[in-house]
Amino acid sequence: MNSFSVIKTITKRELSGYFASPVAYVFIVIFLLLAGFFTFMAGGFFERNEASLLSFFLWHPWLYLFLVPSVGMRLWSEERRSGTMELLLTMPITPWQAIVGKFVASWMFLALALALTFPVWITVSYLGSPDHGVVLTSYLGSLLLAGAYLAISCMTSAMTRNQVVSFILSVVMSLFLILAGWPPVTRLLDQISDNPRLVETVAAFSVMTHFEGFQKGTIDLRDIVFFAAIIGFSLFTTSIIIRSHRAG
Amino acid sequence: MIKVQNLTKSFGPKLAVNGVSFTVERGEVLGFLGPNGAGKSTTMRMITGFIPPSSGSVSVGGHDIVESAIPAKQLIGYLPENAPSYNDMTVHGFLTFTAEIRGLQGMELKKAVHRVVEMCFLEGVLHQSIETLSKGFRHRTCFAQSIIHNPEVLILDEPTDGLDPNQKHEVRTLIRRMGETKAIIFSTHILEEVESVCSRAIIIDRGQVVANGTPSELKMRSELAGAITFKVQGVSAQILKEKASNVQGVRKVLIVKDDPIGSIVRIYPNSKSAAEVLAGALGNMALQEKWGVEELHIEEGRLDEVFRTITLPETVQEGRK
Numbered sequence: 001m002n003s004f005s006v007i008k009t010i011t012k013r014e015l016s017g018y019f020a021s022p023v024a025y026v027f028i029v030i031f032l033l034l035a036g037f038f039t040f041m042a043g044g045f046f047e048r049n050e051a052s053l054l055s056f057f058l059w060h061p062w063l064y065l066f067l068v069p070s071v072g073m074r075l076w077s078e079e080r081r082s083g084t085m086e087l088l089l090t091m092p093i094t095p096w097q098a099i100v101g102k103f104v105a106s107w108m109f110l111a112l113a114l115a116l117t118f119p120v121w122i123t124v125s126y127l128g129s130p131d132h133g134v135v136l137t138s139y140l141g142s143l144l145l146a147g148a149y150l151a152i153s154c155m156t157s158a159m160t161r162n163q164v165v166s167f168i169l170s171v172v173m174s175l176f177l178i179l180a181g182w183p184p185v186t187r188l189l190d191q192i193s194d195n196p197r198l199v200e201t202v203a204a205f206s207v208m209t210h211f212e213g214f215q216k217g218t219i220d221l222r223d224i225v226f227f228a229a230i231i232g233f234s235l236f237t238t239s240i241i242i243r244s245h246r247a248g
Numbered sequence: 249m250i251k252v253q254n255l256t257k258s259f260g261p262k263l264a265v266n267g268v269s270f271t272v273e274r275g276e277v278l279g280f281l282g283p284n285g286a287g288k289s290t291t292m293r294m295i296t297g298f299i300p301p302s303s304g305s306v307s308v309g310g311h312d313i314v315e316s317a318i319p320a321k322q323l324i325g326y327l328p329e330n331a332p333s334y335n336d337m338t339v340h341g342f343l344t345f346t347a348e349i350r351g352l353q354g355m356e357l358k359k360a361v362h363r364v365v366e367m368c369f370l371e372g373v374l375h376q377s378i379e380t381l382s383k384g385f386r387h388r389t390c391f392a393q394s395i396i397h398n399p400e401v402l403i404l405d406e407p408t409d410g411l412d413p414n415q416k417h418e419v420r421t422l423i424r425r426m427g428e429t430k431a432i433i434f435s436t437h438i439l440e441e442v443e444s445v446c447s448r449a450i451i452i453d454r455g456q457v458v459a460n461g462t463p464s465e466l467k468m469r470s471e472l473a474g475a476i477t478f479k480v481q482g483v484s485a486q487i488l489k490e491k492a493s494n495v496q497g498v499r500k501v502l503i504v505k506d507d508p509i510g511s512i513v514r515i516y517p518n519s520k521s522a523a524e525v526l527a528g529a530l531g532n533m534a535l536q537e538k539w540g541v542e543e544l545h546i547e548e549g550r551l552d553e554v555f556r557t558i559t560l561p562e563t564v565q566e567g568r569k
């Protein structure tokens with residue numbers, strides 16, 4: 001069987017697993033409620049008095065910080081805990097196909113949750129005339145952001161059979177990626193050090209820095225490469241962790 | 249079909265499997281015996297490619313399990329210990345998934361699922377979530393998964409664990425039947441299973457193969473094997489013992505039961521191969537003495553006895569003496 005159909009089979013199984021339990025629906029509802037809360041309450045949507053989704057996307061790095069690990073934490077830890085990993089990895093597939101298949105499934109799930117926020121877009125379009133190009137690139141950026149967090153969760157879930165540990169590890173790592181470019185932190189770094197290159201270098205590792213461009217409507221190849229690199233690196237590390245577990 | 253050479257696995261300082269070698273051909277059913285923690289499951293995990301060996305090699309159908317993993321794995325059906333399966337799926341969904349990942353499609357897939365559902369008696373729970381199944385049904389579901397692609401090689405880790413007596417019987421019959429055309433390895437703690445199903449058995453202890461042979465060869469290793477059980481009416485066991493001791497080729501005689509209705513003694517020959525000659529001599533003696541012989545047969549030996557003497561640590565054995 002070719003690689004593509006193997007990945008498709010695994011993705012399909014994983015996705016059906018999400019919707020077999022109420023967890024998926026609970027997650028989507030919570031995601032939408034929180035997204036709404038941040039946009040309209042904390043984000044000052046109405047105060048801005050402008051037709052844009054900035055206050056909606058602005059909060060995504062924080063919103064995902066807890067929600068994405070809650071989706072990703074079970075990816076491999078559950079597989080290890082229940083012993084199905086032994087079943088999966090003795091099938092005629094490569095570990096890499098399994099990793100990609102599972103990752104794609106949960107990314108598609110997050111994409112679905114994100115797509116369900118479309119009423120916000122409709123509302124804004126009704127109230128004024130937002131720049132639809134900007135909204136589209138923002139959605140793309142948000143999806144990449146979710147993918148990066150998810151790949152990190154995937155990696156931490158391979159480290160342990162305990163989902164809680166996997167969740168915490170993943171939140172901590174993602175938090176680091178936010179803080180490196182969060183204005184209060186960059187300002188602090190600026191004060192401590194006289195070297196402006198330092199702040200720049202640290203901020204280059206932050207998802208905040210790379211998400212910014214998308215929110216302004218620009219698609220910069222460097223930003224895409226950044227997110228793709230995080231995803232690639234984390235998934236690669238996942239495969240190494242899985243191999244080392246089996247090696248004992 | 250399966251060729252295992254010098255297989256070794258260490259977990260840190262601990263040697264779980266130590267230099268295990270054997271081969272299994274098509275048409276053979278190999279039984280894996282050994283105390284808890286002997287390394288049976290670890291060996292099977294290496295054969296199926298789940299964990300890489302520390303050293304040594306496994307080849308399945310000519311494919312090395314590490315070097316060309318995919319073609320080797322295609323030939324194998326595997327039932328892991330504790331029969332894991334995806335709890336959030338239905339039995340049907342799970343079997344369809346495993347068939348798909350094995351490359352089956354369309355009608356072929358439907359037929360395969362239908363076939364194993366019938367073989368493993370899963371019709372009644374087909375659309376039930378695996379989470380809500382009883383242990384035995386969960387076990388059968390995972391077993392069904394292992395044979396869905398009609399593999400040439402079957403590795404079964406305790407396939408009858410948790411099954412009711414009827415199902416145990418069904419699974420044994422199934423293994424025996426499939427063993428005519430496939431190469432099968434299965435582990436068990438039930439020794440009768442070995443006698444009724446296996447064409448050959450291996451006993452593993454502390455990571456090493458300590459015995460390898462057909463069930464009757466293994467039984468011959470038993471202390472009891474070759475002994476003659478002799479039951480006679482109306483003669484006291486003491487007399488029986490005295491007379492029997494005088495027959496040529498007798499090493500020792502033990503009294504099993506002293507009863508006027510039928511005394512039983514067990515007569516051990518000097519060598520196991522002389523058992524038949526000795527049985528004839530005893531028969532003649534009984535004729536001369538005009539005894540009513542109720543029973544006269546040569547013991548085959550018992551696997552549990554062999555298992556115990558081979559796998560008990562020396563210190564325990566010495567303590568017994």
Ligand SMILES: Nc1ncnc2c1ncn2[C@@H]1O[C@H](COP(=O)(O)OP(=O)(O)OP(=O)(O)O)[C@@H](O)[C@H]1O
Pocket residue numbers: 248259262264282283284285286287288289290291329
């Ligand atoms: N992942 C692991 N890490 C460390 N030690 C392990 C690991 N897996 C197995 N072992 C050890 O290897 C030894 C052999 O275990 P194995 O599961 O192969 O035994 P077994 O013969 O299948 O026993 P049982 O009859 O109880 O199933 C045991 O001492 C076990 O503790």
Ligand SMILES: [Mg+2]
Pocket residue numbers: 288289290329405
């Ligand atoms: Mg075992």
